Amino acid sequence: MKKIVKEFEFTASEQARVESLAAELGLSATTAGILFSRGMDDADKMRAFLHPSREHFLDPFLMRGMKEATELLTRARDEEWRVAVFGDYDADGIGASAIMYRALSRFGIEPYLYVPERAEGYGMSVEAIDKIFDEFLPDLVLTVDCGISNRREVEYIKEQGAFVIVTDHHELPDELPDCITVNPKFKDDYPYDNLCGAGVAFKLATALLGEGAADLIDFAALSTVADSVPLLGENRDIVAEGLNRMRADCRPAIAALLGKVSELTAQTLAFTVAPRINAAGRMGDARAALEMFVSEDKEEIARLAERLNTYNVSRQKYCDELCASALAELYAEGAYKNVVMLAGEHWNTGTVGIVAARLAEQFSRPALIFVRSGDMLRGSARSIENVNIFEALKACSQYIEEFGGHAQAAGVNVKAENFEALKNALDEYLGSHYSREDFAPVIPVSGEAKDFRRVAREVEMLEPFGVGNRRPQFVLHAAETNAAPIKELSPHLSLSVDRLDLMSFNGSKNLKILKSDMKKNIVIDYNFSTFRGREYLKGFVRAVTYDAASGTRVELDLFENRLLAEARPELPAREAGADELNALIADSVRKCAYGLCVVCFDRAALAKYPSLAGIPAEAFRITTESVENAVLIAPDPDTDLSAYRDIVFLDCAAGVGTGKANLFRARGARTIEGVDPARESLLGVFAAIRAFEGAVVGESLADAARSMGGLSVPPEQLVFALAVFRELGLVELKEGRLHIVRGKKTDLNDSAIYSAVVRLREG
Numbered sequence: 001m002k003k004i005v006k007e008f009e010f011t012a013s014e015q016a017r018v019e020s021l022a023a024e025l026g027l028s029a030t031t032a033g034i035l036f037s038r039g040m041d042d043a044d045k046m047r048a049f050l051h052p053s054r055e056h057f058l059d060p061f062l063m064r065g066m067k068e069a070t071e072l073l074t075r076a077r078d079e080e081w082r083v084a085v086f087g088d089y090d091a092d093g094i095g096a097s098a099i100m101y102r103a104l105s106r107f108g109i110e111p112y113l114y115v116p117e118r119a120e121g122y123g124m125s126v127e128a129i130d131k132i133f134d135e136f137l138p139d140l141v142l143t144v145d146c147g148i149s150n151r152r153e154v155e156y157i158k159e160q161g162a163f164v165i166v167t168d169h170h171e172l173p174d175e176l177p178d179c180i181t182v183n184p185k186f187k188d189d190y191p192y193d194n195l196c197g198a199g200v201a202f203k204l205a206t207a208l209l210g211e212g213a214a215d216l217i218d219f220a221a222l223s224t225v226a227d228s229v230p231l232l233g234e235n236r237d238i239v240a241e242g243l244n245r246m247r248a249d250c251r252p253a254i255a256a257l258l259g260k261v262s263e264l265t266a267q268t269l270a271f272t273v274a275p276r277i278n279a280a281g282r283m284g285d286a287r288a289a290l291e292m293f294v295s296e297d298k299e300e301i302a303r304l305a306e307r308l309n310t311y312n313v314s315r316q317k318y319c320d321e322l323c324a325s326a327l328a329e330l331y332a333e334g335a336y337k338n339v340v341m342l343a344g345e346h347w348n349t350g351t352v353g354i355v356a357a358r359l360a361e362q363f364s365r366p367a368l369i370f371v372r373s374g375d376m377l378r379g380s381a382r383s384i385e386n387v388n389i390f391e392a393l394k395a396c397s398q399y400i401e402e403f404g405g406h407a408q409a410a411g412v413n414v415k416a417e418n419f420e421a422l423k424n425a426l427d428e429y430l431g432s433h434y435s436r437e438d439f440a441p442v443i444p445v446s447g448e449a450k451d452f453r454r455v456a457r458e459v460e461m462l463e464p465f466g467v468g469n470r471r472p473q474f475v476l477h478a479a480e481t482n483a484a485p486i487k488e489l490s491p492h493l494s495l496s497v498d499r500l501d502l503m504s505f506n507g508s509k510n511l512k513i514l515k516s517d518m519k520k521n522i523v524i525d526y527n528f529s530t531f532r533g534r535e536y537l538k539g540f541v542r543a544v545t546y547d548a549a550s551g552t553r554v555e556l557d558l559f560e561n562r563l564l565a566e567a568r569p570e571l572p573a574r575e576a577g578a579d580e581l582n583a584l585i586a587d588s589v590r591k592c593a594y595g596l597c598v599v600c601f602d603r604a605a606l607a608k609y610p611s612l613a614g615i616p617a618e619a620f621r622i623t624t625e626s627v628e629n630a631v632l633i634a635p636d637p638d639t640d641l642s643a644y645r646d647i648v649f650l651d652c653a654a655g656v657g658t659g660k661a662n663l664f665r666a667r668g669a670r671t672i673e674g675v676d677p678a679r680e681s682l683l684g685v686f687a688a689i690r691a692f693e694g695a696v697v698g699e700s701l702a703d704a705a706r707s708m709g710g711l712s713v714p715p716e717q718l719v720f721a722l723a724v725f726r727e728l729g730l731v732e733l734k735e736g737r738l739h740i741v742r743g744k745k746t747d748l749n750d751s752a753i754y755s756a757v758v759r760l761r762e763g
Helices: 012-025 029-037 043-050 066-078 091-107 126-135 151-159 197-226 233-248 252-258 266-282 286-294 298-333 349-363 389-395 416-433 452-460 508-515 554-566 578-591 603-608 679-692 701-707 715-727 752-762
Strands: 003-006 083-086 112-114 140-144 163-167 180-182 340-344 367-373 376-382 402-405 409-415 442-445 474-478 493-497 500-504 520-531 534-546 574-576 596-600 617-619 630-633 646-649 662-666 731-734 737-740
Touching (some): 003 534, 012 043, 029 043, 029 452, 066 140, 066 180, 083 091, 112 126, 126 151, 163 197, 180 197, 197 233, 233 266, 252 298, 266 286, 286 298, 298 340, 298 349, 340 349, 349 367, 376 416, 389 402, 389 409, 452 520, 493 508, 500 520, 508 534, 554 617, 554 701, 554 752, 574 578, 578 596, 578 662, 596 603, 603 630, 715 731, 715 752
Parallel strands (some): 003 442, 140 163
Antiparallel strands (some): 367 376, 376 409, 402 409, 474 520, 731 737
């Protein structure tokens, strides 16, 4: 289960400071606390954050190498040198190339543009350099969004008689290229080090053109969002100014990719525009995206935009296929290391980064996905928030041919013969340098939800949201809620908590939990929306955590799932006593944080196993897919636990999919309480149901039984009877109501649930 963590906690003196700043700026303490926690620790910084502007842009000449770069480009212009711009194939590289092309053209240089295709590998290569010299024979090569790790290639260019300027933003390698180098990561007078590649290109354009570069800010904003750099400091000003420019006069290339969007935000750029630009590079046609961004021909732009849209559809298809293939391979071998690392022979090279990101999120640990090319494996690495994959790769570099990137993402090339050695080395490094807490999937919240309308207004002032400046989430505490599908068979739920109306998109999987009386924390965000001229405050459920040991009414839901499980065939689990199982669980937890799932249908059984202390317990379903050690109480029918290595049943060993897992079961007979399988008892319940028909409501059998609370029949007996009648086709739950199927004759012995209860009562 994911863990809710507070985004910030203040000391008494810090809290007093926050409240003082809130009063000074006329903000709620909640909003002032969010700003304070994100580095705005005085009134001026808060004002600057709340009012992002080009007025806050930093002097580009504070950056190391900027003066020398502009001087060399000025010489190149004055002496009419031939200048080539070497970019990258992703949205950042395309944006940086477009900025540099337009800036140099205005400066008086007509540059030659080169963007490698993904199959050529990340960064510069000798082969790409040869192509440039064969086609253009430059006097100067200027890189954007790459080059900092290409010391050898820079020397090769210099051997051809050309000068080199490297502009990049990636982490600095141990050996730098011997040329003019501009990178905000240097320890220089430039106070901000999180610019993306296009951000650096924009600063160089500003150094060359001054205010004449201002209209290129939209490219820099798009790339800043696309490259997932923090939206704080100068990046925030760049994105805010870029969005303003797009809203006022959207460039045709960007407008063509936006389509008909209702609202232009950083999220729109991240999820609508950026994927289409990246799709071109992923599908082996990065040049199409570059041509679109440097073209002034509206017909050509429209044609290229359509091509990028088509590429994006194909990219989505390939991603889904690769992800399914990777998961199948991963589940077959077991996801039990501190790193997820896979290689495929025929996987699409353009989608490995996306799939690596998906797997990193799903399994809550770094993921590396490779594609074989001869005896080499070329791949992408993605990480989770608390784990620096660049440093991990650096520590294991003896097994790597080439890598580059930053804390959360990297490109990696490795010889196939070193694949297993690298996997084991990364597993060991991550295990020794990070705690289990670092890998735990967490949900950051900015505090408890309160003062809804005021905070919603103030949250709007924190836009644009993105990495480093996430949209604030808040937590509501609840027990039972009125959650229900918005319509029959809909996966979406509506509910209200503390008089705030909430929507839970695709929340049907959490319906039992939301309706139960287990103590819950509901993570939400909320804002204002307008419909037919009226403004509404609306909240959105982002996550639900709960105490699986709490609640009493929920026992009926757990009982329902037990009945359904008892009716299924017993799994071939090895029986063991409580002491042996305790030792087995303790040993498994000590050896590995992944691969163990303990299943029970009676919560009381957990007290017999002290080795379970500290293992998160969930009810009905596992809410994370990380295969971390877990306890699952009363799993829903057809729950799939096949990704686990070991499954221990504390009572009923049935009701779940287990794949190739090792199965263990507590020794001893079990019984079932609160039910009477006698025919007369069941007939009495059926007669009562007929009398109540139309008034028996619910989404589950337990719900239906609770709605019949006026009967002097134990609720467990009602659930049992309803389960038997439904299995025999005598009743059905439809549209939230129980309906009797008339004219049907059957035999109780045809019910597997009835037979299972009789067997338990007799045994």
